[in-house]
Amino acid sequence: MPADTPPPSSPALPPSRGKGASDLTEAEALDELTVLADELAAHDIRYYQDEAPTVSDAEYDVLKRRNEAIEAVFPHLVRDNSPSMRVGAARAEKFSPVEHGVPMLSLDNAFSDEEAAEFDARVRRFLKLGEEEVAYTAEPKIDGLSASLRYEDGRLVQGATRGDGRVGEDVTENFRTINDIPSRLKGFGWPEVIEIRGEVYLGHADFAALNAAAEAAGQKTYVNARNAASGSLRQLDARITAARPLRFFAYTWGLISAPFAQTQGEALAMLAEWGFKTTPQTQAVKGLSGLLRAYADFSKQRPKLTFDIDGVVYKVDRLDWQQRLGFVSRSPRWAIARKFPAEQATTVLRAIDLQVGRTGAITPVARLEPVFVGGVTVENATLHNADEIARKDIRVGDTVILQRAGDVIPQVLGPAPDTPRGPEPYAFPTHCPCPLHTPLARETTASGAETVVRRCTGEFACPFQRIEHLKHFVSRRAFDIEGLGEKQLVAFYEEELVREPADIFRLARDEAKLASLREREGYGEVSIRNLVAGIEARRTIALDRFIYGLGIRHVGETTAMTLARGYLTAEAFLAAMDKVADRDPEAVEELDALDQVGAAVIEAAAAYFAADHNRRIVAALVGELDIQDALAPKTDTAVAGKxxxxxxxxxxxxxxxxxxxxxxxxxxxxxxxxxxxxxxxxxxxxxxxxxxxxxxxxxxxxxxxxxxxxxx
Ligand SMILES: [Zn+2]
The missing domain is CATH 3.40.50.10190 (BRCT domain)
Known part of the structure; x- marks a missing residue:
């Protein structure tokens, strides 16, 4: 059960994150945008592709809003791959791409009555309505997976996931297995071409049954119904999808060859006539008072519903008004999602463990008396960092308030008032829990400022960091070695078969070690052959993947690609990094000149390559690999080098x-x-x-x- 998995450590936050966006210097802004882009991209992949998010939606929103705030102040620093330009994440490579006829957008969120009031005021202002009350629909926001179904002449011809909003994944055959999705539209009045949009979801009872069956079979269980729905739909084998009791609610449309309704309410009625399920809870309301009443009503209904909802969607009812209101950046002006607040519970804090991340950052994790909150049993929660624990005076033995917001990693808000306290304030350990017991240091940033993050200084000598490094190295975006998952890797590490990246490639050619694998349980001749083939397939590797796999802080996929294109060969890259580590001004300048490489990347690269153990590990790895040059840019065109x-x-x-x-x-x-x-x-x-x-x-x-x- 993922609830047993401690949360991954949070990344080191630049100290500038405490400042308002307009108080940042340009260099700080560039640094933060770099870090935010990597962070958000990683969260997107975990959420959309791996179906295993590690932060709450609320925490994700905080990061996203921060990114937008900085971009608003520094528009010239907006990255091509800015998180603000994306909705969702790129599709997984296993499915064919489907370009949506009309992009699938995301809704803006409102978290309070005030924000709902602002939405209503904005709509009236835009339409110059004065005091006139606007008619809205209030629809439950289903916590599932958005989908787009294309019908031509009333027949389902294609079904796609949302993907990045523009291009989704083709899972047509899987949609055909869902009973709520008609293969032919009923009734009449449907346009010749229409993209029906809605939410694929799993009901509570079906989700529980699915997880119980998985647990009984010793398989991976899903954290929540949304992830289970996503995992069930995105199967290569439609028979697996067919065996899962997926449901579908239709609530809007994309491309249409002809209009078919005047209002949202009318359109929903048509969808129902054509054979779709629409949410029976949807209400027609008027004005702000109607919006607020609907929200209160949905909050009351929520615990009784048989499926997850995470808020209420308000839409302007008149479609001609929707048209006039149009869009602002990636969201419609005529709709907003009013989100429910997080759910809370109280429980006893049994212990605090330290978790060590790939870069040594320490995350304190609360071990709790199991408690049921927000639909799951929670036993672990993040405590963020030492400063947070001190500020809230959280003690072992306290009864604490736990919060969970439709998400995976719950957080401890602090001691519950009027409950018995733990005997003494928590003394944050001064040393890493690793066998080396290295002293913890406060992390500093490029500019030398201290952050709230404490870090084990053992680097590669710290076994926790080493294993995290190795996990990163074999991860999908890095070396992506088939047949070598995290579990095997940890086992290999513990048995000292693999201690550093080069060992993986040595293992594939070490008959004695391979022979020792044969004695392990569950390791047959076939799995060994597959493992060796998987490793050998990656012995030839693209330069950008190699660079990304090194796990240099702040060097995400995009930066790795930039570095590869900037240096072209592994030799040139490594030679330059050695010079950067020695603070050679020319080499630093050359690195700085690369697009979107700022102080954070330069400092991280310098620190990485200044460490002898890293140089040794990289050299050993290079000796095992055939690293392909990046494509040289053309030099004989009108724009070459520009x-x-x-x-x-x-x-x-x-x-x-x-x-x-x-x-x-x-x-x-x-x-x-x-x-x-x-x-x-x-x-x-x-x-x-x-x-x-x-x-x-x-x-x-x-x-x-x-x-x-x-x-x-
Ligand atoms: Zn350590």
Missing amino acids: TVVFTGSLEHMTRDEAKAQAERLGAKVSGSVSKKTDLVVAGPGAGSKLKTAAELGIQVLTEDEWLALVGA
Whole structure:
């Protein structure tokens, strides 16, 4: 049960995170955006692809809002791959891509009556309605998995997950196994082409039964119904999906060949006539008082419902008004999700354990008397860091308030009032729980400031960090070694078969060690053959994956790709990093010049390659591998070597296509305009980047001028 798995340690937060976005220096902003992009991307993958999120939605929202706040103050630092440009995550590679006819957007959230009132006021202001009350629908927000079903001439032709909002995963055959999804529309009045949108979910009883069966069979159980629904739908074998009791509620639509209703309420009635289930709890309400009443009503109904909901969705009822209101960035102006607050419970704090992350960051974990909250039994919760424990005076033996917000990792808010206290304040350990017992240091950032995170200074000598490093090394985005999962890796580590990355590749050629594996339970000839094949398949590795696999702090996938493209070969990269570690000014400058590499990455790379044990480990690994050069940029085109920024909307190609084309022609594409920019290609709607370009005197081209320049 994942509830037994302690939460992964939180990443080291830059101290600037305590400041308001407008108080940041540019360097701090760049650092934070780098860290936030990595962090959010990792959470997206765990949430959308692995179905195993490690932070609550609320914590995720905090990170996302922080990212947006900084981007608002520093628009020229907005990254191409900014988390604010994404909804959801990229699809998993195992499914074919489906481009949605109309993108699947996410809703803005409201967390209070005030925010609901602001929404209503905004709608009225935009439509210039004065005091007139707006008619809304209030629909339960199903906590499931969004899906889009394309019908042509009334027949289901394609079904896709949301994916990143623009491109989803093709799981048509799996949708066909869901009883609530008609393969042919009933009744009449449906447009020739329509994308029906709704939520795939599992009911409470079905979820419990599914987990009970999995547990009995010794298989992995799911943390909550939403993850179970997602995992059940995203199966390569539709027969597995068919065996799961998935349900579907329809609530909106995407692409339509012709309009079919005047209001949201009418549209829902049509969907029901065509054979879809719609939520029976949906209400038609008027004005702010109606919105607030519906929220109170849904809060009361929630415990009695047979499926999970995490809030109420308010939509402007009139579709012509929806049209006029339109969208702001990635969310509609005519709808908002009013979220329920987190659920709380009290329980006894039995002990506090320290968990050591890959980079040595220490996370205190509360071991609790099991308690049922928010639909699951909780035994562990994060305590964040030493300062939090001290500030809240949390003691072992306390009765504490536990909070869980439709999520996975609950948090301890503090001692419950009027309950007996633990005997003494918690003394945070001064040493790592690892056998080396190394002293813990407060983590510092690039600028030398102390953060709230404490860190084991043992690095690779600390077995906890070593194992986390190895897990990262074999993870999907890094070396992705088939047949070598985390469990086997930990076992291999404990048996001293694998102590560092190079050992994995040595193992594949070490007959004696492979022979010792044969004596292990459950390790047959076939699994050994598969393991060896999986390892050998990765002996040849792309430079960016190699760099990412090293596990340098702040070097996520995107930065790893940037480094690979910047240095082209492993030799050049490693030679440069050695110089960066020695603070060679030229090498540091060269690294700094790469797009979106800031102080955080430079400091992390310098620290990593300054450590002898890291150099030794990397050298040993390189000796085992055939690292492929990154593609050299072209040098004989009009834009070779130039740094280009695309801004505004493009008419002849998507932003991704434009970027790929520019890179093919040897240009560097940057997300922000700076002194290093050579060209800005501006389409309609270009804003602050265009202004910055004018201030810096940078050449600006229209999309057509750009296409003419590159000869496309
Ligand atoms: Zn340690």
